[in-house]
Amino acid sequence: MKSKLLTTVFFLLITSITFSQEKTIQAIEIKGAKKTSINYLKRILKSKPTMVLDSTILANDVNQLKRLAAIAHATFRVEKDIGKNKFNVIFTVEENFTIIPEVNFWTNNKSDVAYKFGVYDHNFLGRNIGFGGFYQNNGYNTYAVNFKAPHLFSPKFGLAFNHQNWKSEEPLYFDSGSANYLYNNVSFEVLGLYKLNSKNNFELGFNSFKEKYNYLNGITSNQIPQQLNLNKFLFKLVYNYSNLKYHYQFLDGFKSQFYGQLVKSDGDQKDFLIAWNDFFYFKRVGERGNWANRIRMGLSTNNKTPFAPFSLDNNVNIRGVGIIVDRGTGSIVLNSEYRYALLEKNWFCLQGNAFIDAGSWRNPGGKLDDFTNHKNIKVFSGVGLRFIHKKIYNAVLRIDYGHSLKSDGTNGIVFGVGQYF
Template identity: 60%
Template sequence: MKKILLLILLTSYSIFSFSQENIVVAIKIRGVKKTKTSEIKKIIETKENVVLDSLVLKNDIIRLKRLPAISHAYFQFFRSYENKYNVFINVEENFTIIPEVNFWTTTNRKFAYKIGLNDYNFLGRNIAFGGFYQNNGFDSYGINFRAPTLFSRKWGIALHHQNWVSEEPLYFDNQTANYKYQNISYEALALYQINFKHQLQFGINFFKEKYDYLSGATSPTIPQKLNVNKRLLKLVYTYDKLDYYYQYINGFKSQFYGQYVTSENEYQDDFLIFWNDFFYYKRIGEKGNWANRLRIGLASNDNTPFAPFALDNNVNLRGVGILVDRGTGSVVWNTEYRHTLYEKNWLVIQGNAFVDAGTWRNPGGSFSDFIDGKNARVYSGVGLRFISKKIFNAVFRIDYGYGLTKNASRGFVFGIGQYF
């Protein structure tokens, strides 16, 4: 009888105890220097005077680690009194004022450079603001403003202006011509976070494109001078389940880009373009990271030298060269294994081995172009990464790509940030 009574008392106590929901009485942010505490509290879903939920807290930590300003974060909670708890969010900040300095030679052997400055945590409020100046024989500049939480935790805005000028190769009738290309654009996007995993960007871009013939082949069907105003409607949808631990990434991400471009000229009709990037990352042991990107893209299949998908060193295949070809469709798979060779304090050195493979649809071609061996390219190679754990996106990379397909090129590719 005593055992039964004791069991009843214990059951009653357990029911009473668990019926009392644990409440967050205070949220304390530790480790911030530049970032405003109010901004972090706005971004996270955990709030004061609501039920304590460890799953929500875990998602909040992942959300914070995705921010340029935060290199690492973790949470703790301690009982204050009765069922009331204090939540502590501990953060390690990145240095986010990043200069940009690049030097290279152009296709006509001219010396070129690009300088810029960007703050990815402007005013400590999760705002990216900056610009650049470039000279590659022509003057270019750009100004960018992006505030994903400007209006609330869910709503923000992005504004961009760019005046870009470069010498671009165009391909037609198995011939090549070089044009001076200028793009003057003004873009406004609304940014909306549906929930923890889903985000939207949508808006409009007004731009002017100019093409002026410089050298190479000519054709009566291809203009030597073109000046046209265009409008671009843009939609970006992101599904993000990535988790970050300093230089390591784990999880899956999908990013869809859709654009509809309207113009009024006889050489370029209105066209639709979309592509989707699928990313998959997996931690392997303590020091390894397997990284993958699959890009599938299609555009209106006009037979034009102005096709939107480029075959390029810095975009899809390392070692292929600069603007080697263009197409109206693209399937590219990049895969690499990254391994930490050295790590101490703020510095990380990674080695990597990669394979980049892609195939294109020719302008005006058919879907069979994707399986035509003449349109396929495969490159393999190795590289190094020098990474700062305290500066946002401070990854200096160098890769050497070697072509495995017929008549392929080879070469080094330098850049800032991981390739993907």
């Protein structure tokens, strides 16, 4: 009995000594934040005062800071309190400029000058809230307002709200040819945002919208409607997985984004499901190189309709192919490019890239073997330039030239803001 008692006392003594020697966080300090709320940044960190000092958690916290629109770069260091087994953690951040104006001019199909003015703050109130909107006139008036607060209620729960009144000319494709319609979409969307952990987050909500199609020109017949008014309602689920590591414009790692929608209509159109997944893989190559890849796979309810949801468009999936040249009820697309920093300064980077875009579509009402039909397969290759301001969020001006590798000789130049993917 006495032996057991001594053993127990000895065990408790060793345990006490071991725990008393654990390295703990005394305080957390954040330096470099000017517009961004320091209280907000501390709130979203997983590391907290009195916690055990864990280098893995600290590394995840730094990566979490780098993912914020407000932060261009982040580092941390640990300082020991004199005479104590406690440590101070100091995070140092470099902020992005996040109030981004948008001014665009272009020529529309009528050879008139179209324009778009907008402004978006990606760090509204210093709390990583996205808020802004735009007005566009391309012969028709369009506007939108967007609000997204990922951490509105807590570090895990947020809210997004979007309203849009969009008008544009849209080509619709029929068996005998195509026709142009004035398309108008007025929508209201509310999404709940949930962050499971540093790698997984979800968006769940609904969108109420009204669609109108008015015939402008092109083929017509008794079977082709001149006008169409539809009230629709959709449920949306978005799941994001990200294990990316950020270093300014360079990315390394894997990311997946899933989108699922159930669309219900009160008109002649049938309800339908649509889902697609984007898989991203990035690899740093030396100090200046970045290999970037995206695979998109999507399917929808296979209705034989000119309103098929997947479009073939050089602004979305195949650079150089043209603007909305076809539609389908399924899509498989591969985009792969090698990005190289031709010139890099403290705030600026000139990046060159060489790419290949390939994809195939399922025709409305068609079969899965449409994906292997050579008429539906598009393969383009080309080169481009990126002008990157490293201290302004998403300040990437891109220009790409794509040329078909098939015998049709199709080619085109694509301009845009932000990386293509």
